[in-house]
Amino acid sequence: MDTFAFIIHPIDPKRDVSRKFPLLGRVLNERQIDFFSTFFPPVFISEIEGITSQATGKEIKGWFIACPYTPRRMLELPERTVYRKIIQTGHMAEKLGAQILGLGAFTSVVGDAGVTIANALEVPVTTGDSYTVTVAVESIREASRVMEIPLGGATAAVVGATGAIGRVCAELLAEDVERLYLVGRRQEALEELRDRLRGRARAELIVSTSMDVLAHAQLILTVTSAIHDVIRPEHLQPGSVVCDVARPRDVSAMVAAARDDILVIDGGMVDVPGSVDFHFNFGFPPGKAYACMAETIALALEGRFEDYTLGKHLTRERVDEIGAMAKKHGFRLSGFRSFEREVTPQHIEIVRRNAQHARSLRMVYS
Numbered sequence: 274m275d276t277f278a279f280i281i282h283p284i285d286p287k288r289d290v291s292r293k294f295p296l297l298g299r300v301l302n303e304r305q306i307d308f309f310s311t312f313f314p315p316v317f318i319s320e321i322e323g324i325t326s327q328a329t330g331k332e333i334k335g336w337f338i339a340c341p342y343t344p345r346r347m348l349e350l351p352e353r354t355v356y357r358k359i360i361q362t363g364h365m366a367e368k369l370g371a372q373i374l375g376l377g378a379f380t381s382v383v384g385d386a387g388v389t390i391a392n393a394l395e396v397p398v399t400t401g402d403s404y405t406v407t408v409a410v411e412s413i414r415e416a417s418r419v420m421e422i423p424l425g426g427a428t429a430a431v432v433g434a435t436g437a438i439g440r441v442c443a444e445l446l447a448e449d450v451e452r453l454y455l456v457g458r459r460q461e462a463l464e465e466l467r468d469r470l471r472g473r474a475r476a477e478l479i480v481s482t483s484m485d486v487l488a489h490a491q492l493i494l495t496v497t498s499a500i501h502d503v504i505r506p507e508h509l510q511p512g513s514v515v516c517d518v519a520r521p522r523d524v525s526a527m528v529a530a531a532r533d534d535i536l537v538i539d540g541g542m543v544d545v546p547g548s549v550d551f552h553f554n555f556g557f558p559p560g561k562a563y564a565c566m567a568e569t570i571a572l573a574l575e576g577r578f579e580d581y582t583l584g585k586h587l588t589r590e591r592v593d594e595i596g597a598m599a600k601k602h603g604f605r606l607s608g609f610r611s612f613e614r615e616v617t618p619q620h621i622e623i624v625r626r627n628a629q630h631a632r633s634l635r636m637v638y639s
């Protein structure tokens with residue numbers, strides 16, 4: 274049977290460590306977990322079974338293995354120390370017999386996005402970023418449909434537009450919408466991106482280093498590698514949709530608490546074909562996975578045991594190819610979730626009603 278492995282790591286230290294080690298999660302505080310994680314070895318998490326291709330009926334098996342570092346630790350420690358721990362985790366995948374290895378969340382963000390790691394390992398590696406782009410853009414298109422925001426006339430924004438995932442998301446959305454804000458930290462890099470997209474884009478492209486421009490956007494796709502939230506309630510206009518692909522999240526939990534006129538959706542969740550059992554709760558309902566996991570699984574179902582998405586420069590070809598491959602094997606965009614809860618049609622209706630109300634109040638008071 275063909276096999277894969279996928280590296281996960283704690284994102285919210287107390288919550289995620291408790292999922293595997295309830296006692297440690299209870300007694301250690303966040304800073305202590307951050308500190309001690311430096312000395313933890315890689316951890317075997319679980320065996321994954323029941324994944325079956327809808328196209329071919331092929332069944333595969335996989336494993337979750339964990340690199341113990343938190344995102345904060347990965348940013349604080351020297352890059353080579355972080356690489357060493359991820360490579361050590363990769364060796365565990367090799368010993369298990371994995372034929373392809375996926376890098377989850379920050380293990381794919383660090384340094385050169387998988388290149389050094391892949392060079393040090395025998396097993397082929399993928400970051401999962403190409404399929405993450407496909408799913409993020411599909412999610413925002415679907416959200417615009419349910420919120421009745423006509424895509425062709427919409428103003429959208431990509432936050433983290435200079436990043437590996439953000440750049441290609443911006444390229445795709447620039448073909449869909451009327452106006453697109455490219456938001457990031459570095460003006461020069463943003464201008465370079467704008468100039469590269471200009472010839473092909475349908476949208477008017479505007480660059481900004483300020484989150485304040487989000488007040489003009491109806492559709493926002495956010496995918497930074499910030500370790501703290503960057504989007505807060507005051508940045509957003511009533512009725513807007515925010516698709517948060519980043520892990521840790523970019524959208525402040527205060528948005529959910531304070532703004533019932535905005536639809537925030539978790540980006541990058543898909544249904545996995547077959548009756549999958551992950552034997553581990555990573556915070557999703559049964560049968561659903563992150564898009565980056567799905568890329569690794571789709572490649573294993575396809576028998577494509579080769580380095581696939583590596584480095585910070587993703588290509589449209591790979592994004593299109595993995596989108597078609599995943600679709601063929603039966604991966605589907607999942608229903609929306611928001612801050613780990615299901616988004617129901619009633620929830621969407623309430624957001625739309627509250628947005629109309631908020632807009633009419635603004636007209637009265639402006």
Ligand SMILES: NC(=O)c1ccc[n+]([C@@H]2O[C@H](COP(=O)([O-])OP(=O)(O)OC[C@H]3O[C@@H](n4cnc5c(N)ncnc54)[C@H](OP(=O)(O)O)[C@@H]3O)[C@@H](O)[C@H]2O)c1
Pocket residue numbers: 378379381382386400401402405432433434435436437438439457458459462496497498499500503518519520521540541563564565566585
């Ligand atoms: N949901 C999924 O399935 C999935 C899959 C893969 C990755 N991810 C997540 O996607 C995110 C981005 O990954 P990536 O590989 O595209 O990362 P990346 O290439 O490092 O790009 C990150 C982007 O975020 C910007 N940024 C970093 N810190 C920031 C801050 N404090 N404020 C504002 N912008 C900031 C960077 O700006 P500069 O260019 O100025 O540095 C860059 O544009 C990560 O959170 C990762 O965990 C999710």
